[in-house]
Amino acid sequence: MRRLLAVFISFIALCTATAPAWAQRVRVVTTFSVLADIVRNVGGDAVELTNLVGPNADAHVYEPTPADARAMARAQVVIVNGLGFEGWLDRLIAASGYRGEVLVASKSITPRMLGDHPDPHAWQNLANGQIYVSNIQRALIKAAPLYASAIRQRGERYTAALQALEQEVRDAFAKLAPEARRVVTSHDAFGYFGAAYGIEFVAPQGWSTESEASARDVARIVQQIRTQRVRALFVENITDARLIKRIQAEAGGVIGATLYSDALSAPGTSADTYIKMFRHNAQALSAALRANPLVSR
Ligand SMILES: [Zn+2]
Structure with a gap:
């Protein structure tokens, strides 16, 4: 009897795309x-x-x-x-x-x-x-x-x-020149993004926000921004904006729209789902990279 019931239940489950109300x-x-x-x-x-x-x-x-x-x-x-x-x-x-x-x-x-x-x-x-x-x-x-x-x-x-x-x-980044693909963010959260879509992310802070960027890390980034003529800097939604502002004050460049790295935005806003967050980041990056007069073609 129990076996029959089990067969009956799995039959119902197969028939309906939504599960029975009592599940x-x-x-x-x-x-x-x-x-x-x-x-x-x-x-x-x-x-x-x-x-x-x-x-x-x-x-x-x-x-x-x-x-x-x-x-x-x-x-x-x-x-x-x-x-x-x-x-x-x-x-x-x-x-x-x-x-x-x-x-x-x-x-x-x-x-x-x-x-x-x-x-x-x-x-x-x-x-x-x-x-x-x-x-x-x-x-x-x-x-x-x-x-x-x-x-x-x-x-x-x-x-x-x-x-x-x-x-x-992929389409959003397709027409960027190789030298227009460098971006600065505060912590190293976009390595997978960069490898998948051909953007080079540079960050003074490591893969975790737990350890702060050292003066040496910041100096290295400032130097890199100058020599590689990086113009696009980004603040992340989960990190303090002051680090990127300090770097911008020393090295120049433009701070683009906020990037969503390790968390979505508040419900009802522009990056409140994984899909919307990804689209928002891609659009923010592509807009900033295209606006770089030093490397655009
Ligand atoms: Zn992170």
Whole structure:
């Protein structure tokens, strides 16, 4: 009888793109806003989501709260970026007593190494974003099999949107001269973006915002800006603008629109989803690089 019921349930699940109303939603915790948006797109109403590090907030230096530990204790799936992005994660998991699955969304991407540390900002390449989607899709289907076909459909649609955006981003940079492809940002968050779309990012601060840029790092960047005639400087939404302003005061150049590196913008604003954030960054970069009179053709 039980077997018959199981067959009947999976038959219903196969027939309907949306799961039956009585199917349990999966309680998911994500660590930061970019992941939360991807999970919402793939999971839809199969997921009851709690996100820890919100819009415009810096996950590198985040300090988890007791409410975070409580959310984690209730979770069925915890989804993290990995690659050393969430330095506070292991302590939080231990404090919460969570023993369920921890899905590393960046699993099986090819990491970019910075010395002996992987660069954690893998979502800044849309090809990696698609790997995040497929990892997340698999984990959600496993946790909520009754929603499997709906999750699969949503995942496919979202992947197609990311692929279309990839082409759009390539087009935005297609006509730039090789010497017009250099940009300064405050921390080293755009290495994957740069490698994927042919832009060279220079940053005084390393891959984490935890350690401040030294006077020597700043002097090196100022020198580089002068010799390579870099004109485009960018402030990131999660970092203090003063560092870039100081560099501009010494080296010149123009500060472009804010770039979204490690967090989305507030809900209802121009970079409040992964797709909108990526498009915003590509447009801001391409506008600033095209405006450089020293290198434009
Ligand atoms: Zn970062």
